[in-house]
Amino acid sequence: MFRVAKVFIASGIAALAAAGMSTTAAAAESETIKAIQERGTMLCSGHNGSYFGFVEVNDKNEWKGLDIDLCRAMTTAILGDPGKAQIVPLSWAQRFPALQSGDVDIIIKATGWTMGRDTELGLQFSLPYFFGATQLMAHGDLGITEAKDLVGATVCVEAGTTIERIVADYLKTLNVEHTMVSYEKAAELRSAYLANRCDTFAGWGPNLAVLRATEIDNPEKHVILSDKLSSEPISAAMRQGDENFVDFTNWMLAALLIAEEYGITKANVNEMAANPPNPKVGRLLGSTPGIGERLGLRETWAREMIAAMGNFAEIYDRNLGEESPYKLERGLNNLWSNGGVLYAPILD
Numbered sequence: 001m002f003r004v005a006k007v008f009i010a011s012g013i014a015a016l017a018a019a020g021m022s023t024t025a026a027a028a029e030s031e032t033i034k035a036i037q038e039r040g041t042m043l044c045s046g047h048n049g050s051y052f053g054f055v056e057v058n059d060k061n062e063w064k065g066l067d068i069d070l071c072r073a074m075t076t077a078i079l080g081d082p083g084k085a086q087i088v089p090l091s092w093a094q095r096f097p098a099l100q101s102g103d104v105d106i107i108i109k110a111t112g113w114t115m116g117r118d119t120e121l122g123l124q125f126s127l128p129y130f131f132g133a134t135q136l137m138a139h140g141d142l143g144i145t146e147a148k149d150l151v152g153a154t155v156c157v158e159a160g161t162t163i164e165r166i167v168a169d170y171l172k173t174l175n176v177e178h179t180m181v182s183y184e185k186a187a188e189l190r191s192a193y194l195a196n197r198c199d200t201f202a203g204w205g206p207n208l209a210v211l212r213a214t215e216i217d218n219p220e221k222h223v224i225l226s227d228k229l230s231s232e233p234i235s236a237a238m239r240q241g242d243e244n245f246v247d248f249t250n251w252m253l254a255a256l257l258i259a260e261e262y263g264i265t266k267a268n269v270n271e272m273a274a275n276p277p278n279p280k281v282g283r284l285l286g287s288t289p290g291i292g293e294r295l296g297l298r299e300t301w302a303r304e305m306i307a308a309m310g311n312f313a314e315i316y317d318r319n320l321g322e323e324s325p326y327k328l329e330r331g332l333n334n335l336w337s338n339g340g341v342l343y344a345p346i347l348d
Contacts, residue, residue: 030244030296032105036078044071045095045109046087049187052210053320053328054110063087066319067108070129070236073309074106074252077301082308091184093160096121099239106249107237110204112162122240126249128233129312131332131341133205134166135228137212140221142199147174147227154179156198158189162232167202170229190215200225204232210326231332248295254344255291255302258284259311261335261344266310273303283347291347312342 036042046063050056055065072082088104095111098104100122110132113125136155138144144153147170155171157164159182171178181198183189190211193201201208205224212219236249259265262281264272269285276282283291285303292299309315320328334340 030242030248032238032242032245033078033248033296036105040079041084041086042071042075042078042106043104044068044075044085044087045098045104045107046089047109047186048089048091048094049185051110051186052207052214053324053326054207064319066130066315067110069309069315069319070108070253071106073256073305073315074108074249076305076308077248077252077255077297080298080304091160092158093184095160096123096237099123099237106245110234111237112232113235113237114162117237124238124240124243124246126236126238126246127253127345128235129253129342130234131231132234133228134163134202134230134232135205135208136167136200136202136225137193137208138200138223138225139196140223144200145223145225147171147225147229148176150176150178150200152177152179153199154181154197155200155202156181156183156189156192157202158182158186159184163202163204166230166232170227206320206326206328209328213327214325244296248297250345251291251295252302252305253312254347255284255305256309256312256315257335257342257344258347259302259306260313261337264306264311266307266314269303269306273300280347 047055051065053065054067055063058064068087071087072085075085076082088098090098090104090109095107095109099107113128117123118125136147144150150171155167155178157167157180164180164182168180183192189201192198194216205228208224212222212224216222238245238249258280264281264285272281273285273287276285276287279288282288286292286299289299292301316330316333317323320326321330330340332341334342336343
């Protein structure tokens with residue numbers, strides 16, 4: 001009986017070892033990562049204009065923004081150089097067909113994780129990296145402070161976004177008759193609102209705040225209504241069928257959050273790698289092997305990524321926060337330990 005038990009135990013250990021070997025091998029076989037490495041560039045989603053703070057073009061005709069920097073972080077992890085990110089301008093409506101056709105490798109473009117996209121469009125999503133409420137901004141002279149007062153109003157939205165459905169559902173629930181007008185480009189939508197062709201501008205709360213603060217001459221004459229129509233989880237979108245690429249994307253985001261949690265910055269990452277203050281930091285920065293082998297990448301991919309782009313807080317602050325023109329507080333988008341909802345899985 002004891003001999004039989006030993007056989008089963010030995011067989012189980014062998015099976016677990018084989019499973020571990022096959023898992024590591026599988027991780028190295030992400031078809032998307034292989035294609036990126038063979039091409040020598042990573043194709044990231046841009047925008048056909050500027051989506052301020054997330055995807056925009058500066059006065060030197062250079063791409064910038066939270067989503068752009070996350071794409072560059074991923075590019076560094078895979079190819080070792082953020083400059084190998086190739087940004088492909090896309091409208092909201094074009095982004096998913098472009099992903100499915102292979103015109104881009106991933107969508108990191110203020111994209112909401114919804115059931116319809118998850119089940120009907122053949123997409124997979126990463127862990128959320130941002131949370132933002134859908135809200136409405138109205139001309140102050142209309143005297144509107146709540147969505148229930150929008151009876152007969154013209155509501156303008158950007159085509160191809162979840163905001164269209166969210167606003168329509170919310171106003172239907174309130175029995176508010178309204179006219180919805182969609183615009184393909186963000187610039188056209190802003191122009192329509194500022195030209196009084198729209199009573200209200202439906203958008204993502206952070207973007208409405210940015211617009212009011214930076215593009216409107218008299219911001220005090222525009223009111224962001226108190227209603228919060230949704231709190232939308234924003235995630236990276238990928239094609240179904242390459243689960244290993246989803247794993248990598250999740251651990252790329254996790255690495256940025258863990259780096260913030262442990263005070264690992266662009267300036268001190270190499271020093272921390274040379275003298276890790278604890279085993280978790282050693283694993284993250286490749287001082288202790290494992291983080292690379294499990295994903296089929298270099299052991300130093302996270303270290304190189306942080307050295308090039310900084311941790312999550314550094315990326316947020318320069319694009320949306322205190323170092324940006326927008327000065328948006330992190331709120332929900334802080335670490336769980338700082339009152340927010342962002343967290344990383346356990347790096348064991």
